Structures are given as C-alpha cells and as structure tokens.
Amino acid sequence: MSDDDLDLAFENAEDRGRWRHAKKKGGKGRTFLAFTLVILLLGALGGVGYVGFDKVRSFFAVEDYDGPGSGEVAIEVKSGNTATDIANTLYKAGVVKSAAAFVDAAKDNPKSKDIQVGSYLLKKEMKAADALTMLLDLKNKNVNKITIPEGLISLQIFDRLSKATGIPVDDFKTAAKNPQKLGVPALWFKRKDGKKVNTSDIEGFLYPATYELPRDAKAEDVLKMIIKNFNREMDDLDFVNQAAKLNISPYEALVAASIAQVEALLPEDMGPVARVLYNRAYTGKFPCNCLQLDSTVNYWLRISGKDPKASENLLAKELHDPKNPYNYDVKGMAVGPISSPGDVALKGAIDAPKSDYFFFVTIDKKGTMGYGKTFDEHKANIQIACKNGIPLC
Template identity: 65%
Template sequence: MIGEIEDLRYEDNPDPGRWRHRKKEKGGRSVVTFVLVLVLFGVLGGGAWYGYDKVSGFLSAADYDGPGSGEVIVEVKKGEYASDIAETLFAAGVVKSAAAFVEAAKDNPDSTGIQVGSYKLRKQMKASDAVLMLLDRKNLAVNGVVIPEGWTKMQVFAAFSEYTGIKVEEFEKAAKDISKLGVTSTWLKRTDGKKVDKSNIEGFLYPATYEIPKKTTATDILKLVIKNFNAEMEKLDFAATAQSKLKISPYEALVAASITQVEALLPADMGPVSRVLYNRAYSGDFPCGCLQLDSTVNYWLRLNGKQGKSSEKLTIDEMHGENNPYRYNAPGMSIGPISNPGEIALKGAIDAPKSQYFFFVTIDKKGTMAYGKTFDEHNANIKVACKNGIPIC
C-alpha cells in the first residue's frame, strides 16, 4: 500500500493529496422545486406561508421513512416560498429531498398554519412528519440559545454572551479547566501518547437549544452544557464503544467527530469520512501518518483571530508551520477537536464502517462524496467533481 501512494510524501510534493475545501452552494440543489412551486401567499397577517404545486407529474420525491433523530434548528422566514423552506430543511439534513417536503406540505391542508420562527426538528425525518413538527408550536425555539452543529467554542461563547450580556472573557475564564465543569476523567486521556488539554472545551459544547436562567454566571452556563454533553454521550454509549470497538480513547473519537462534522455534508458520509481519518492516523499504511486537512489548518487560523481560507489560498507556511499544532502534516489524530459535533457526526465516529480508503472529495452539488484508496483514484474523483461543477479545480 505504501508503494502505491509514495508520491504523497511532503518532501516530494508540497501539496500532498490536499483534500479540497468545499464551497457550499447557496442555491440550485433542487432547481425542479423552484420550477414546480408557482404560488406563494401569506395568511394570518403575513405570519404563515404556503406554496402550491400546480404541476402534475411531480412523482417519486426521495423521502426518509423514519421519525428521525437528534436535534437541528431551522428557521422559517417571512416571505419565503415553500421551496425556500424545503431547501433549508434539505440543507440541514432534515428531509431527504426538497421535493418531498413540498409534496407533504401540499398534501396537508393544515400547513397553511405554519408560522415564521425557528423550530427544533430532527435529522433524517419523513417529510410529512417535518410538516407536523412545524405546525406544533411546542417546537418553536424561542426561549434559549441555539448552538448549531459544527460551531466552534468562539462562536458558542459569542452566542451566550449576546444572549446573557456576560462578557466573552468570562466564558473563556470559566472554561480554563473543563474538569471543574463536569468533564470526567474518561475524556481526559488518550491512547496515542498525546495529552488532553484541560483548558480546551472545544468538542464538549454539545449542539442544542439551551434555556438560560435569568440570574446565572458563565460557569453555570457551561456546567449546564457539559451536563447535557454527558447525558447525550451516555445515550450513545460513546465512550465505551470508542474503547471497545475502535481501540482508541473517547477523546480521540470526539476529535474525529468534530472534524467529520466540518468535512462531511451528508449524514451518510459521516461514518465513511471518520474511517478515512482513522486510516490516515492509525493504520500505518499512510506515508505521513497524518490527516492532511485544510479544515484543521483553518481552525488554527480562527483560533488566532484570522479568517479561514479556501484551499488554494492557504500558504505553505500556514499549512506546514511548526508553530501550528493543527498543521497539515502533524502526525496522528489532531491534537484537539475543531468544532462541536452533533449526534449524527458522533454516531459516525464510533460506527465508522471499515474500509481501505485514504481520500474523499465532494463530487456533486448534493454533497455526495467519493472515496479513493490511492492518490490516482482521488484525482479521478476530482475530475468527476469538476465535471459536475464543484469549484475545486
């Protein structure tokens, strides 16, 4: 295997098999939906929306058949078309296709009662169930701080600060020792010889909606979040599974989940992407034994108050600078999480299907990924992506 991909070594290739940074498109994922949904009108003083499908032959819309899992926040905005809402739900991983939601809304006459606002829904839901949840006012997220999947600690602190008036610096101070906030010793050790930084709360700020008491402190809020993290990890049996199935520490699996949350767009890719990370870091068959990720480099830039960059704009020094512990060619699994992963990414990290893949790349505008064992296979997948209009070439 090593001989097959020897050309990936940094000494011979200054850009060793870079995993291209994906740019999320803001439209065009389901153009057919915009064509089919022709009419929009507001009722109840402009607080509700409904879009009617006026075209016959709108058949076989891809749909999930289950109730879904986890939690995700979506916003219904005033003046949006049904197709706009459907696109939002699809992008958030709630429905399998925008078309399925449009059909479900059309088939439910009560959908005219859906109001604008932010709603707590589930991932991978049947479209008709999503309509019902949007109709239930109990699912409105109005009394707390919403922490989306994939946010960094900096973003989380800023959101809590804005909501409570407590300075960001107070949250940073409160997070100096995560063991005092409820993070147990299980999470404070690794199996790969690296140390867990107890002053780094990244990865433990579980995405959810948090209701904050009126009289509270930064420490109280972070303890509340960690309590929820512990409860969710217990439900997933995350720590035990990481140790027994993957033979790594729960923290290392958490790091993988945090990277996967950033790298993978679709739920189906969470597990396979995590496995690529494990193959690179632990298999011994990848030449550098490193992750080679733009996402970790960009996290380091953000930690230092800079903006993240697309792949082609990252400099060699930014990618490989020895002062950067999240650098492109740092050996093994990353030194720490780069985001706060949600349930699906966490499940993917502990249920990663075995494979011999070392590469992945997004190949279409739906977010589908293709995987490769060698650099040549990876380049072939990149050509497919380019043909499909993905801006990575």
C-alpha cells in the same frame, strides 16, 4: 370572728324571704334594661352588620384577586411539584390571593398537568386562573433561549451565548479554562496514542442543542448546563465503551467526530469520513500517517484570530506552518477537536464502517462525497468535482 357571730350578723339582717323577693323585683328591672341596651346596640351596629357577616362568609370562601395583576415576579416550578406545591409558591410570592384559588383553577383546567419545570415571569396579585394560563404559556418562561448548531467552534459559541444572555464573552472564556470543574469527567483527558491532552481546552464538549438558560445564570452556570447535556448524550450513545472497541480513547473518537462534522456535508458521510481519518492516523498504511486536512489548518487560523480560507486559497506556508499544531504534517489524530460535533457525527465516529479508503472529497454541490483508496482515484474524484462546479482545480 366565730361561726356564731356570722349567724347573728345574718339574723340581724332583713328577713331572708323579703331580701330574695326584693332581689327578684330588681332582676326584672335589670333584665329589661339589659334587653333595651341590646336592642340599642344592635341598632347602632346595624350599618356594619353585613360587614361582619361578610367576614364570616369569607372565612369559608376561596379568596382570589379580580385583576390581571401588575409588576413582575419570577416563579420556579420544580420537578415533582404538585398543584398544591405550585399554589403555595405563588401565594408566598404574592401572585395569588390564596393557594386554594390556584388549586381550584388547576382542578377546573385539564391542561394544568402540562405545566413544565422551569422559571416563569408572572405578575403580582393576579387572578388564579390567569396565573395558571401564564404558567401554561412557554413564552412566559424566565429564560434566554439559544440554539447551538453543529460544527461551531468554542469562540463562536461564546459569542452566541453572550448575545443571548448579555454575559461578556470574556466571562465564558474564563469559565471554560477548567472543563473538569464544569463537569467534564477526567477520563476524557487521556489518549491511547501517547499524545498529551490539553486539560484546559473545552473544544468539542459544548454539545450542540437548544438550551433554555435562566436569566440570572452566570457564565459558569451556563457552561455547566451544556456540559451536563454533553455527558448525558455520551451516556446515551455509550460513547466511551464503543470507542474502546475501536481501540482508541473516547477523546480521540471525539476529535474524529469533530472533524467529520466539518468535512462531511451529508449525514450518511459522517461515519465513512471518520473511517478515513482512522485509516490515515492509525493503520500505518498512509504515507505520512497524518491527516493532511484543510479543516484542521483553518481551525488554527480561527483560534489565532484570523479568518478561515477556502481550500484553493490556503498557502503552502499555512498548510505546513511548524507553529501550527494542527498542520498538514502532524502525525496521527489531531491534537484536539476542531468543532462541536452533533449526534450524527458522534455516532459516525464510534460506528465508522470499515473500508480501505484513504481519501475523500466533495464531488458535487449536493454534498456527495467521493472516496478513493489511492491518490490516483482521489485525483479522478477531484476532476469530477471540478466538472460539477466545485472550485478545486
């Protein structure tokens, strides 16, 4: 079709003015109809109008749960976490309804900065302020808390760890067979006196302290935590370098500390007792160059599944048992630690005050130690002990 045909077609139609006018009349009708429909629609939606408004308003408001929550969920607060980091963790775990609610709660509570690193047990769908309160309460930490006192042997420690965590003792025994895998540096398994170190012996490395153990931790995880603490303590004491100044290996100093921990009852005697051990083992001035200690003999009884005995009850065959590598007659420093020494004993071992003493004995019920250079002086101290009610005579 040509352009002329289009024009003709249009010319044969109704008058243009009349068409536009008619359309205008129709527009008024349609406008009125549309207005009427809108009125009717708004009327129909009147019942839900507030709901729509509320949704719009909630878009700008902070969403928060009203209730105290229910169930249980573990939350991990990591080192360096900000309030926003913690808020996001809580939101993803379903604890709070929005991260913003927790951030606001943290802003309103000055104590929020005191939240400690660790795992916590919270509830699902909690009010943000309540979640913050639970994070500030250490009772909600998702841990098994245990204290390892000074002087225990590894078997005793495994038993305590098992009771605290529910992990079988055998699991700890198995994990403990490879101390280096748990984090003990290889340098600890060397000696300067020529004696071989048992690299599968964890004794002495289980540092006594209070630990918070994650409830889902395995035996290996627990022991790694304890060894990590041991390493940190050794660094703080500069133990390796200080032992070198005594011309002994750190392992030999650890052995001395473990013995001093058991033998000395008072903190001030840890160092002097360690010096007596060094004098006996290394100076060549003690008749047998051996330790001759009941505590080492009793250690062997313990790890052999037997009960330890009071000094006066130990038999000669037990003191000199050739099958016991910790017996009275073994020359030099003991072959290994006999306990887990604490901070004071460790310090005493690397800072043992110089003396000419070769003997020591507890002389009263307060734990006071008496020292002697000769056996006669030692016998005199034993008599003092007996007079003070110490059962040695």
